Amino acid sequence: MTKEEQLAVFKKIVSINSVNDNEGEVADYIASLFKPYEGDDVKIEHVAYSQGRDNLVVTIGHGDRVLGFSGHEDTVAPGDLSLWDTDPFHPVVKDGKLYGRGACDMKSGLAAIVVAALEILEKGEQLPGKIKLLLTVGEELGNMGAAQLTKLGYADDLDGLMVAEPNDDLHKITYACKGVIDYHVTSFGKAAHSSTPEKGFNAIDPLLEFANEAKAALAKFDHADPILGKLTHVITKINAGEQINSLAEKAQLAGNIRNVPEYPNDMIYDTLNDIVEKLNQQPGVHLVIKYTFPESPMGGDPNSPLLKLAQQVAHDQFGIDAEPVTSTGANDGQEFTQSKKEFTSIEMGPGTDTAHQPNEYCNLDAYYQAIEFYQAFAKAFLSVK
Template structure:
């Protein structure tokens, strides 16, 4: 495959509008690229998530070690179009960079691994093992596709997973990530005139009580992970009350917690649920809690064999050794590593620091380097 063909696939992926939706169109396109190789032990599966939203699983080969690659097909909304110098859904090349929504996060990584696998098939490279591409829906809004594929067992046979998210144009490799817990607490009170507050129940006051008590409980989680640091917690949203001269009868607060392996999400749920239960033992307290976007922390070993293998291939193909790093963000790998089988996941891909921004771009040199890296890494990993 020449560079024009490699670029054409990338552009098509960018131009397919998948703003937290419509991944089925992109999944169909990618499935069509692999369809001509059905006689080369290639299995293509679309896993339906919702109308217009399909995950894609492409399995190449059988037996031996199993190497996974994953990338998400959805992108965030482009926001204010007047802030863009180009159409975010019409891939545009300027000064060696490709601009478009998802160019960095993370359609460049997805396109690079798709092209790398197609080239292996095109060239008839024999691989004594199995490659599995897991292209997902809904990563930007909760890793829903990865969760679905994990629940259905698609990651249960993996021996390693490369998440093709942007990571300093392949100069970094991330081996550990904090988990995420978003929570919402609702308090129900009783309205009354503000001149007679004794006749009401102040829902906002009860949320203040929750916030203070939850902070005290979570502050006890003070052990520090050597790589990821401490668990963090912020109250990020607060809304309540009807008008300024009424006792508020309803209020909602939200918070965000970044967890570490020493205090996994289960420990946080227990602490917060107990806080709600304790307050509800008091007169007139009616609090409830719900959670969204839960991602377990992903611990890692900077000296793992997978890191060493990534470094060896990068040295050979790219001419540098990626720097091992950790992340406070979430990614699909954290879902996949909840599979029945234990395996190591790392993040390495093209793209820099412009994710979710207007005029998002990727350096095309990094895109072509990613193709070469993924292609060689698959061969190196499976032939060890």
């Protein structure tokens, strides 16, 4: 493919508005690119998550050794459009950068792994193994597509996974991530005039008790992981009351926890559930807790063979000395590595620090380089005996 053709794929994917929805259109477009090659060497599978939201799995080649490439099709919302210099869904190239929503996170990496695979097919190269593209929905809202594909067994044959998330234009490799737990607590009370509080029950009071107890309990989980550091816990949302002279009939709060392997998700759930259960023993108290975006922490090894191979290819082919790093954020690899087969996942892709920002962009030199890197990395990985 020419650079113009490579750029056209990138621009088309960015132009599709897939803000937390509509990933099916992205999947359909990418599937159409592989359709001419479909047959014994190429398998294309749409895996519906819901109406208009399709994951896409493309498997290329034959052999026992399998390398996965992961990319998500969704983006976050563009936010205040007045802060954008251009339409976020009409990609613009300026000064060697492509601007648009998702240009960095992560339609640059998504396009790069797609184009890399297409070029392998275009050249008629026979690989000593398989490449599997795992293209997902709902990553920004909780890795929903990756969780679905994992449960369906699509990662059970992987020997390694490259997640093409932006990582300092290929100069960093993420090998471990903290877990994520978002929790929501609702307190139910009984409304009454504030001058006669004995006639009601203020839903705010037990919610405040929960907040204090949760903060104290989670503060005891203070051992630092040698790679990922300490667990963090922040209460980020509180909503309660209708007006100042009425007892609150309902009160809600939400918190975010980033945990480490020493304190797995189940331990966090047990801790918070015990607080709710204890408080609910008090007269009039009715608390309900629910969890969203639960993502287990993913440990890792900065000296794993997969990471070392990525470093070697980046250095030998492109003169890049990629630095192993950890992350407090989540990625689809944390879901895929919960498959039946154990394998290593790393994160390495084009893009810098403009994800989720107005005027998001990707350096096109990094995008073109990523295409070459993914091809070289796939050949090196599948050639390992």
